[in-house]
Amino acid sequence: MMLPIARGLLLACILWSGGSAASTSLVEEATAHLLNEPTQPPRPNIVLILADDLGFTDIAPYGSEINTPSLTALAEAGVSFTNYHTAAVCAPARAMLLTGVDSHLAGVPNIPEFLSPEQRRHAHYQGVLGNNVVTVATLLEGAGYHTYMAGKWHLGAEPGKLPSQRGFQRTVALADSGADNWEQRPYIPLYDKANWYADGKEYQLPEDFYSSRFLVDKIIEFIDSNLVDSNPADSTPFFAYLPFQAVHIPVQAPQAFIDRYMGVYDKGWDALRQQRLLRATELGIVKQGVGMVRMPTTEDWDALDDERRRFEAKRMAVYGAMVEAMDFHIGRLIVYLKETGQYDNTLFIFTSDNGAEGAGAVDPNDFDSNMMTSTLGYRNDYETLGLKGSYNSISPSFASAAASPLAYYKSYVGEGGMRVPLIIAGEALPLKGALSHAFSFVTDITPTILSLVGIPAPGERHGGRPVEPITGRDIGPLLLNTADRIYDADATVGHEISGHGALYQGDYKIVLNRPPLGDGQWHLFNIVEDPGETRDLAGEMPQRLQQMLSAYENYQQEHKVLPVPAGFDNVKQLMLNTLHTGLRTPVLVLLLTVLLLLPFYIAYRIKNTHP
Amino acid sequence: MNKILKLLVLLPAILFIVTGLHWLVAPAEVAPKFGLTLDHGVGLSSQVGDMAAYMLTLGICMLTALVSGRRSWYYPAMLLLAITAIGRSIAWLFHDAALAVDLIAPEVVVATLLLIASRRLPEKD
Numbered sequence: 001m002m003l004p005i006a007r008g009l010l011l012a013c014i015l016w017s018g019g020s021a022a023s024t025s026l027v028e029e030a031t032a033h034l035l036n037e038p039t040q041p042p043r044p045n046i047v048l049i050l051a052d053d054l055g056f057t058d059i060a061p062y063g064s065e066i067n068t069p070s071l072t073a074l075a076e077a078g079v080s081f082t083n084y085h086t087a088a089v090c091a092p093a094r095a096m097l098l099t100g101v102d103s104h105l106a107g108v109p110n111i112p113e114f115l116s117p118e119q120r121r122h123a124h125y126q127g128v129l130g131n132n133v134v135t136v137a138t139l140l141e142g143a144g145y146h147t148y149m150a151g152k153w154h155l156g157a158e159p160g161k162l163p164s165q166r167g168f169q170r171t172v173a174l175a176d177s178g179a180d181n182w183e184q185r186p187y188i189p190l191y192d193k194a195n196w197y198a199d200g201k202e203y204q205l206p207e208d209f210y211s212s213r214f215l216v217d218k219i220i221e222f223i224d225s226n227l228v229d230s231n232p233a234d235s236t237p238f239f240a241y242l243p244f245q246a247v248h249i250p251v252q253a254p255q256a257f258i259d260r261y262m263g264v265y266d267k268g269w270d271a272l273r274q275q276r277l278l279r280a281t282e283l284g285i286v287k288q289g290v291g292m293v294r295m296p297t298t299e300d301w302d303a304l305d306d307e308r309r310r311f312e313a314k315r316m317a318v319y320g321a322m323v324e325a326m327d328f329h330i331g332r333l334i335v336y337l338k339e340t341g342q343y344d345n346t347l348f349i350f351t352s353d354n355g356a357e358g359a360g361a362v363d364p365n366d367f368d369s370n371m372m373t374s375t376l377g378y379r380n381d382y383e384t385l386g387l388k389g390s391y392n393s394i395s396p397s398f399a400s401a402a403a404s405p406l407a408y409y410k411s412y413v414g415e416g417g418m419r420v421p422l423i424i425a426g427e428a429l430p431l432k433g434a435l436s437h438a439f440s441f442v443t444d445i446t447p448t449i450l451s452l453v454g455i456p457a458p459g460e461r462h463g464g465r466p467v468e469p470i471t472g473r474d475i476g477p478l479l480l481n482t483a484d485r486i487y488d489a490d491a492t493v494g495h496e497i498s499g500h501g502a503l504y505q506g507d508y509k510i511v512l513n514r515p516p517l518g519d520g521q522w523h524l525f526n527i528v529e530d531p532g533e534t535r536d537l538a539g540e541m542p543q544r545l546q547q548m549l550s551a552y553e554n555y556q557q558e559h560k561v562l563p564v565p566a567g568f569d570n571v572k573q574l575m576l577n578t579l580h581t582g583l584r585t586p587v588l589v590l591l592l593t594v595l596l597l598l599p600f601y602i603a604y605r606i607k608n609t610h611p
Numbered sequence: 612m613n614k615i616l617k618l619l620v621l622l623p624a625i626l627f628i629v630t631g632l633h634w635l636v637a638p639a640e641v642a643p644k645f646g647l648t649l650d651h652g653v654g655l656s657s658q659v660g661d662m663a664a665y666m667l668t669l670g671i672c673m674l675t676a677l678v679s680g681r682r683s684w685y686y687p688a689m690l691l692l693a694i695t696a697i698g699r700s701i702a703w704l705f706h707d708a709a710l711a712v713d714l715i716a717p718e719v720v721v722a723t724l725l726l727i728a729s730r731r732l733p734e735k736d
Binding site: 602 | 729
């Protein structure tokens with residue numbers, strides 16, 4: 001017998017696909033009528049879990065050696081998507097995830113830390129969520145849901161931009177691009193402190209803070225605060241958004257978790273990349289015989305001395321530990337929901353904002369890296385790596401292994417930067433332990449949530465003001481096994497970040513990665529047969545290339561994509577913006593002093609020359 | 612040593628004069644090097660007139676200093692370059708301009724060179 005929620009979902013999807021303008025009441029009425037039941041089925045709770053910088057094969061159901069039993073259980077209780085794509089950088093991904101609108105139209109074409117002054121002159125290039133888009137939280141709140149958030153926001157801290165003003169009723173939010181996982185401390189010099197907010201007000205983290213544990217504790221606290229004690233199933237449904245800090249830099253984890261990964265990575269990144277490819281193939285995540293590109297940033301493991309190999313292996317061990325710690329705390333949330341009788345009526349969505357981070361130091365003990373970490377008061381010794389006060393990251397070489405078998409990583413529009421895990425699970429879903437190889441995109445998550453709970457998407461107006469309509473698509477039919485694909489062979493999805501460009505159409509993708517890592521040329525790949533992007537088809541299929549280039553031109557125009565300034569580079573821009581923010585006043589005082597003293601100096605010199 | 616210093620002043624002086632003439636003869640070719648898009652009407656008049664005057668004055672002052680041996684001719688050029696670099700920095704800090712390191716760096720280097728020349732090269736009677 002079909003569970004009530006499953007029937008509700010099915011009907012909601014049928015109605016949704018028939019017309020997005022259908023009102024909530026219509027959906028509910030039709031559901032009750034068609035089922036010939038006096039009462040409507042309960043609307044499901046939604047738990048949206050977002051990992052930060054998690055690579056394609058970083059969790060066990062996607063081929064990882066990292067122990068992630070909670071995520072494996074979720075994968076077994078639903079559908080794992082193998083061809084899901086997101087933005088290559090975090091804030092644009094978050095904007096699209098929460099609104100279903102392309103990041104350029106949503107006001108977040110890049111993270112604000114990477115935007116140049118020239119780009120910032122344009123209203124839609126502020127790197128904060130525009131008021132012209134509506135979040136899924138606002139829509140769910142409007143439909144009677146309780147809405148909670150605990151974790152990284154990174155979509156604006158100005159008035160009107162915090163999550164508490166974007167539809168979330170209870171929040172604990174980190175406004176920055178990242179922060180320490182053990183204490184309230186910034187991780188880059190751009191910030192003078194880690195900017196945490198609770199319900200819209202500045203917030204001081206507790207002494208015993210560890211990010212993954214704390215965030216899950218807060219979500220449980222929020223859910224618990226509105227629970228109907230006598231019968232939790234009667235409680236108002238909730239939407240809980242749980243964007244973890246894991247596994248963003250600084251990569252940190254409790255010692256007990258680190259201990260489990262000591263020795264696991266002693267064979268190096270090439271061995272790990274190969275091992276993950278094999279496991280992903282066994283699991284059906286990628287096809288047999290998929291090729292891999294060896295990134296130019298991947299070092300020769302065998303050429304490293306013993307000391308360096310030992311250090312690199314531990315860097316990755318902390319990374320594995322941080323992923324497992326996140327999974328452990330997701331497990332606590334699941335146990336809580338089961339114990340309170342809410343699990344059966346909850347849908348889980350787990351994904352990552354972008355691919356694995358490849359911007360970690362190649363050698364954290366070189367001069368530049370040491371300067372940065374010591375300026376911030378961090379240490380990076382082997383013994384305490386990943387613990388409180390330690391600054392850790394993985395090298396670009398291990399980032400490639402985390403993205404295995406894909407090319408590139410975060411910040412680039414190769415598959416390694418954009419293809420990440422997506423699991424949608426719940427007791428109510430008919431498919432269990434299934435894989436979907438259909439293409440899907442981050443903008444699809446919001447319309448899918450709305451469809452699953454039977455809420456209409458906003459059109460071009462919401463709350464009496466014009467808004468950008470959702471462009472993502474409902475992938476519910478893939479969950480219900482009523483469709484093989486959502487995007488037909490002609491549909492296109494474009495993405496631009498930092499001047500890198502990509503466009504998907506059917507099984508194909510055109511991609512341009514700018515130098516120095518990319519060659520600045522367009523390439524064409526069949527990402528179904530060749531997700532590793534090893535065989536450029538541009539020469540073999542010139543017509544398709546031209547037609548997709550034209551579609552990308554249209555994408556740029558329709559989404560108001562601005563060119564990057566000459567010589568633009570993310571890291572360089574971040575450094576300039578850091579200088580701009582931190583040294584503005586002292587530099588001005590210095591410059592004005594020089595300006596004032598110059599005429600006096602020249603007068604003095606002339607007087608001395610011609611007494 | 613002084614000959615080398617004179618040569619180091621002579622080279623940018625020639626470059627400034629050539630650039631100034633370039634502004635007068637083919638502004639469309641040289642404008643992009645300064646991140647400029649040529650305007651029209653009075654805007655174009657100001658762009659060509661001001662930029663040519665700036666470059667030619669710089670170069671002529673430096674050449675005059677070298678030829679006449681009068682140190683005081685270094686100062687207008689030095690002032691122009693130093694204030695340009697300061698202006699560019701303030702434009703970056705307060706007016707959302709790009710930090711034009713490629714332009715600021717030579718300006719600072721040549722201004723410093725002129726300062727050294729004004730102190731080291733002998734004053735002719």
